[in-house]
Amino acid sequence: QQPVQSPQAVILREGEDAVINCSSSKALYSVHWYRQKHGEAPVFLMILLKGGEQKGHEKISASFNEKKQQSSLYLTASQLSYSGTYFCGTAYGQNFVFGPGTRLSVLP
């Protein structure tokens, strides 16, 4: 079953913050985050492996609450280059399932 993402879409002004949520009805052991720009391949952002783990890369960070089966991606002081569709994903055995994506548009 596919993870659920919210919101479906968000529009920001440059410099604003955003949060993208990912949840699953099944137990999560790890959560991946990827960003895909139109017509391009998905690009890996980060993996969270432990309950309650947080990771960060510059102004993009994420948290993972294993008990709640949720992960959130935080984009701080957004830049124009952050525009794209963000996917969370998780492994179920050897199968990997992506969420439906959150389309993020950052305007000048």
Next chain:
Amino acid sequence: GAGVSQSPRYKVAKRGQDVALRCDPISGHVSLFWYQQALGQGPEFLTYFQNEAQLDKSGLPSDRFFAERPEGSVSTLKIQRTQQEDSAVYLCASSLGSYGASNQPQHFGDGTRLSIL
């Protein structure tokens, strides 16, 4: 170093024709995944290889779809008797480890955009 390479970049075929899509993963990557991505949707899992072994093919939509990775490097996704609903972008991804999808980043190719007329 070189990333994941997919060819062709675009493929147009008539309904009923067979097509073959190629994926050349990053050298040394053990794991290889195929995904199908429809417009406006997330990638959908098709199949997973660990070296030459196809460990999961649960996502292949029908027996018209076949994937192989005979020497544990290059992989081919073949679609027989193509239908219009097969039109999509087919993405290939590879990862370094042999632990499947759970704890390794996946590196994606640019995909093959398949259009069935």
